Amino acid sequence: xxxxxxxxxxxxxxxxxxxxxxxxxxxxxxxxxxxxxxxxxxxxxxxxxxxxxxxxxxxxxxxxxxxxxxxxxxxxxxxxxxxxxxxxxxxxxxxxxxxxxxxxxxxxxxxxxxxxxxxxxxxxxxxxxxxxxxxxxxxxxxxxxxxxxxxxxxxxxxxxxxxxxxxxxxxxxxxxxxxxxxxxxxxxxxxxxxxxxxxxxxxxxxxxxxxxxxxxxxxxxxxxxxxxxxxxxxxxxxxxx
Amino acid sequence: xxxxxxxxxxxxxxxxxxxxxxxxxxxxxxxxxxxxxxxxxxxxxxxxxxxxxxxxxxxxxxxxxxxxxxxxxxxxxxxxxxxxxxxxxxxxxxxxxxxxxxxxxxxxxxxxxxxxxxxxxxxxxxxxxxxxxxxxxxxxxxxxxxxxxxxxxxxxxxxxxxxxxxxxxxxxxxxxxxxxxxxxxxxxxxxxxxxxxxxxxxxxxxxxxxxxxxxxxxxxxxxxxxxxxxxxxxxxxxxxxxxxxxxxxxxxxxxxxxxxxxxxxxxxxxxxxxxxxx
Numbered sequence: 001x002x003x004x005x006x007x008x009x010x011x012x013x014x015x016x017x018x019x020x021x022x023x024x025x026x027x028x029x030x031x032x033x034x035x036x037x038x039x040x041x042x043x044x045x046x047x048x049x050x051x052x053x054x055x056x057x058x059x060x061x062x063x064x065x066x067x068x069x070x071x072x073x074x075x076x077x078x079x080x081x082x083x084x085x086x087x088x089x090x091x092x093x094x095x096x097x098x099x100x101x102x103x104x105x106x107x108x109x110x111x112x113x114x115x116x117x118x119x120x121x122x123x124x125x126x127x128x129x130x131x132x133x134x135x136x137x138x139x140x141x142x143x144x145x146x147x148x149x150x151x152x153x154x155x156x157x158x159x160x161x162x163x164x165x166x167x168x169x170x171x172x173x174x175x176x177x178x179x180x181x182x183x184x185x186x187x188x189x190x191x192x193x194x195x196x197x198x199x200x201x202x203x204x205x206x207x208x209x210x211x212x213x214x215x216x217x218x219x220x221x222x223x224x225x226x227x228x229x230x231x232x233x234x235x236x237x238x239x240x241x
Numbered sequence: 242x243x244x245x246x247x248x249x250x251x252x253x254x255x256x257x258x259x260x261x262x263x264x265x266x267x268x269x270x271x272x273x274x275x276x277x278x279x280x281x282x283x284x285x286x287x288x289x290x291x292x293x294x295x296x297x298x299x300x301x302x303x304x305x306x307x308x309x310x311x312x313x314x315x316x317x318x319x320x321x322x323x324x325x326x327x328x329x330x331x332x333x334x335x336x337x338x339x340x341x342x343x344x345x346x347x348x349x350x351x352x353x354x355x356x357x358x359x360x361x362x363x364x365x366x367x368x369x370x371x372x373x374x375x376x377x378x379x380x381x382x383x384x385x386x387x388x389x390x391x392x393x394x395x396x397x398x399x400x401x402x403x404x405x406x407x408x409x410x411x412x413x414x415x416x417x418x419x420x421x422x423x424x425x426x427x428x429x430x431x432x433x434x435x436x437x438x439x440x441x442x443x444x445x446x447x448x449x450x451x452x453x454x455x456x457x458x459x460x461x462x463x464x465x466x467x468x469x470x471x472x473x474x475x476x477x478x479x480x481x482x483x484x485x486x487x488x489x490x491x492x493x494x495x496x497x498x499x500x501x502x503x504x505x506x507x508x509x510x511x512x513x514x515x516x517x518x519x
Contacts, residue, residue: 012496056464133488
């Protein structure tokens, strides 16, 4: 397994930030997730936040930074024995365009694409979850097709509905809650990526894959009812990389 | 039970926060001025994590439907129990039918009300701290019923401490260097200046009026913590507080100490702050 040159930095008195080279890269993400799993075995009382090229280790109380850095470096050496990486592939339904795809028409015409082109380009990739943050259950997805890149709207909306699927710059994603936002909204997903009443809350993990698929209005309503009544099952496959 | 007769400006239920869910994007939340809130619980012999009312700027009017003990700490909001003034940092016995009323702050910004054994709203993901969408509401509303332990036969012992008001007036905030501190060789001069708290100040973040340092650095989204100071390209400081998002894309130039965060929580628009490197 490839081993990277890592930088360790104190982050306040209780946290340590570990940095990989500052690029968006799957090998780096896998190394981080694997390292994170090793750290969890040795330090049970920590919170670990993965995002793109960093791993933040947060302790409950103040720590002796030098000592912890040394321990962490030793743990990284174990990371060379990384196993085959197994992640989940989540298939998420989207109703493209229609009433809830607020910007679909404008967006497609700005991009010189038909709405159908947008749908097929958006549903093709297996997106990688590089981070979760911004809102509970908001997934930072990598892998958007270049043809779909589009700057944020010049006037952000004060409220974007829950489930909105949008494109902002080189990113795409789902708003797990209603929120202000400037992304171009091309559709809506009826599934709930964050539900405090569901024991899993947010079933997706950093490192997982996401693929969107198009549903029609009727299928959308049906899934929405399943979600409402708590019987919806996520479509999930084991994915080996 | 306590019935909320009038909510005040912004009143929430908070404990020490929600830990263990940040990897799913769930903020820590919890009391903003942890030092004052701890004191309120300590005065009643409560657990450190007991939930309290956090009252901002203008306090509520509350009708007690249960006998209990209370203590008020933090900002001074001229509390009155059945129209008689009571002081902060002291334990009181309240009876069923008593009315506790607060006014606007005279010193500080956030006041804490602890009750014996803490507020008993259901915990969600290990905390009673209010935060949408984890809890159904983000603040208490008129006619909200706040559950507290029902007991009879309290005896009031002497519990009173003196507090130094400099907690509310001292502008100096202790900070550590943040992860991107070294990106800014010219940062020293900016750190020596005083800054004025802007009208953008809430449980998510505080901002200041003056520009700190204009720059063109950007970073890949990475973790942020309560107390992280972000620097936007236009030179604005964003000082993240307890309800802040768990990740961000602006350089993290400083990190407030826990004490500094508690101190900042007592500042409001127009107050002056300054930073001191630890």
